[in-house]
Amino acid sequence: MATTPRAISLYRRILREHRRKLPYEMRMLGDKYVGEEFRRHRGEEEGGSFLPKFFAEWERYVSMLEQQTPQTGFGAPLEASRHGELNDEQKAMLAQLRRETAEAMNRNG
Numbered sequence: 001m002a003t004t005p006r007a008i009s010l011y012r013r014i015l016r017e018h019r020r021k022l023p024y025e026m027r028m029l030g031d032k033y034v035g036e037e038f039r040r041h042r043g044e045e046e047g048g049s050f051l052p053k054f055f056a057e058w059e060r061y062v063s064m065l066e067q068q069t070p071q072t073g074f075g076a077p078l079e080a081s082r083h084g085e086l087n088d089e090q091k092a093m094l095a096q097l098r099r100e101t102a103e104a105m106n107r108n109g
Helices: 005-021 026-039 051-067 080-084 090-106
Strands: none
Touching: 005 026, 005 051, 005 080
């Protein structure tokens, strides 16, 4: 992936939506997580099977975020079928993200 125009464009789009839509604490958490994920997969091969799914999931996320408002809330429940597709590392990261999100929400009130 390195720094392909597609990766950079998607990364910027996500950060822009975080800035526009999320409360400060959630934005800081989200920006950190997105940065870590994009850095973690920077060395992935362009022709491999991982990147299309990586980009598709982040595109799905940012599209969902673009459509949400403070009245509708943020995020969506993870479907059981999608949870079953996660490997152990991804499940651990999801659990950590849930904890950090709950902590950020508690600090906000």
